[in-house]
Amino acid sequence: MKFKPSLIALSVLAFSASAFAEDKVLNLYSARHYQTDEALYADFTRDTGIKINRIEGKEDELLERIRNEGANSPADVLLTVDAARLAKAHELGLFSPVRSKVLEARIPAHLRTEDWFSFSTRARVIVYNKDSVTPDSVRNYEDLARPALKGKVCSRSGSHPYNLSLGAAMIAHQGEAKAEEWARGLVANFARSPKGGDTDQIKAVAAGECQVALTNTYYVARLMRSTKPDEVKLMEKVGVVWPNQATTGTHINVSGGGVLKHAPHREAGIKFLEYLASDKAQRYFADGNNEWPAVEQVKVVNPALDALGKFKADALPVRNLAMYQVKAQMIYDRTGYR
Known part of the structure; x- marks a missing residue:
C-alpha cells in the first residue's frame, strides 16, 4: 500500500490557482487509507469528467487543517471513518447541510444526518x-x-x-x-x-x-x-x-463523509457523494475493504463476508x-x- 505524504509535508503545497477556476474538479480530504479506494476515484472521474485532487492524512490533522483554513479552504469533501469523527466535524461546523433525493432514497435514515452520510x-x-x-x-x-x-x-x-x-x-x-x-x-x-x-x-x-x-x-x-x-x-x-x-x-460503525461549509465546488461535492451511494461504488467498499454497503439493496460477493454469515x-x-x-x-x- 502506498501512502500519501504526511500533512506536514503537504502543508507547503497548495492546489494550483487554475484548479480553483476549473468546473471539473473536486478537492477531497480523506482519512481513508485503503489502496482499493483508488478504483473509486478513477471510476468517478471516468463517469463524470471531474478530476479529484486529494490530500490524505490522519483524522484529527485533517479536521484541524480544515478549521484553520476557514473560508479559504480548498476542500470540497471530507471522507473519514467512525461516526465519532464525522460528528466531530459537524460539531466544529465544518460540514454544510446537503439535500439530495438520491442520498435520501439510498442511504437508510439511521445511517445519515442532515450534513453527513454513511457509505459503508x-x-x-x-x-x-x-x-x-x-x-x-x-x-x-x-x-x-x-x-x-x-x-x-x-x-x-x-x-x-x-x-x-x-x-x-x-x-x-x-x-x-x-x-x-x-x-x-x-x-x-x-x-x-x-x-x-x-x-x-x-x-x-x-x-x-x-x-x-x-x-x-x-x-x-x-x-x-x-x-x-x-x-x-x-x-x-x-x-x-x-x-x-x-x-x-x-454494534456497527461507519465510514462516511460530507460536503464542507466553504466548498468551492459544492455541486461536484454533492455529485461525488451521490456516486458513493451508487451500486458500483458500494461494491468497491465491500470488495476492496471487506465492509458492508450502506445501501441495503446492493448485493456483493465477498468470500470472507459470506463465510462470516448473516447477522442482526x-x-x-x-x-x-x-x-x-x-x-x-x-x-x-x-x-x-x-
Missing part, C-alpha cells in the same frame, strides 16, 4: 480462542464483564473511537449507570493493559495471550482472506461471535453514537479503561 458499515464482533472458550459464554457484549472471564480479555485503548462508539451504544441502550458497570467489569477482566490495534487483539487471542477480544469485522475478513501460512493457521484457532443477536443486535445489526441511529461519545469517554476514564 463494519461490525464490532467478539473473537475467542476455540481451545479455551465456548461461543455460548460470549454471546453478548455484557458477557465480557462477567467474572468468569477474569484475566481473559484483550483490548485496544478505550480512548480509540471504535471502543468509544461501542460505549456510546451501551449508554444509548442501557443508560449511564449500567454502561459504567459494564466498563468496570470489562477492565477487571483484562489479561493485560490495552495496547495495539484490532489485528493485534486477534493475534493475541490465537496465541493464548488472552482468550477473548473485540475487533471490527474487516480485520477478521482480511485475515480470513490471507494466503500467508501463518495467518491461515492463526485463524484456525479463532472463532467469531455476532454479539447481542437476541437483543439490540451487533444494531439499528441505533449514527447520530446517537456521537451524542454519547463524551459520556462514554468519561465512563472509561473513571473505570480505568485507557
